[in-house]
Amino acid sequence: MGKNYVESAKLVDKSALYTPQEAMELAVKTSKAKFDETIELAVRLGVDPRHADQQVRGAVVLPHGTGKTVKVLVFAKGEKAKEAEAAGADFVGAEDLVDKIQKENWFGFDVVVATPDMMGVVGRLGRVLGPKGLMPNPKSGTVTFEVARAIADIKAGKVEYRVDKTAIVHVPIGKKSFGAEKLLTNFQTLMEAVIKAKPAAAKGQYVKSVSVSSTMGPGVKINPTKVLD
Numbered sequence: 001m002g003k004n005y006v007e008s009a010k011l012v013d014k015s016a017l018y019t020p021q022e023a024m025e026l027a028v029k030t031s032k033a034k035f036d037e038t039i040e041l042a043v044r045l046g047v048d049p050r051h052a053d054q055q056v057r058g059a060v061v062l063p064h065g066t067g068k069t070v071k072v073l074v075f076a077k078g079e080k081a082k083e084a085e086a087a088g089a090d091f092v093g094a095e096d097l098v099d100k101i102q103k104e105n106w107f108g109f110d111v112v113v114a115t116p117d118m119m120g121v122v123g124r125l126g127r128v129l130g131p132k133g134l135m136p137n138p139k140s141g142t143v144t145f146e147v148a149r150a151i152a153d154i155k156a157g158k159v160e161y162r163v164d165k166t167a168i169v170h171v172p173i174g175k176k177s178f179g180a181e182k183l184l185t186n187f188q189t190l191m192e193a194v195i196k197a198k199p200a201a202a203k204g205q206y207v208k209s210v211s212v213s214s215t216m217g218p219g220v221k222i223n224p225t226k227v228l229d
Helices: 003-009 020-029 078-086 095-104 116-129 147-156 180-196
Strands: 038-045 057-061 072-075 091-093 111-114 158-162 168-175 207-214 220-222
Touching (some): 020 038, 020 180, 020 207, 020 220, 038 180, 057 180, 072 116, 072 147, 078 091, 078 147, 091 095, 095 116, 111 147, 147 158, 158 180, 168 180, 180 207
Parallel strands (some): 072 091
Antiparallel strands (some): 038 168, 038 207, 057 158
């Protein structure tokens, strides 16, 4: 453990469950790196991800964005390709981009959007985009004919949340430089979306544990019953 981490860890009571406000303040306070650290959220849910009817997945636009410049690649043709370019997409194409990704192992983008008619082409990239979490999906709004709106949402700070095989959702909610208040607003917006996405098949306590941490800092536990307070 580095000196900064050890110093930061002293500020956090590991046995305590903090309010969201207190947790955001601590996440900022314990972020001591020289760069603008990302503040990450981890939510453990009472679901069994092995069952299709207990999947939790969706997307939400954070009010204050993520603090990250996102590069968007769009698979589209004709008028939709022109619309994507006009809306500020960083890369627009079709089979040419498939070849570039397959042959050059190119991944100079953060999010992939595709029009529904292009999914047959994009499907050829399933093996490489899937494991990286980059495969377009209707649930996250990245398979759509409304490409301009999709690009605008992504550039404005849209984040995708998805439960992993250990039943945990990991999502960035901003940067240290945002300060506690903006981080709190982003946190509450995300938690509202995750709670709304509760599967009907989920039984018992849905939000089991919540913690927040900076890139290089210690985890701060949040009281799961107070997440929307």
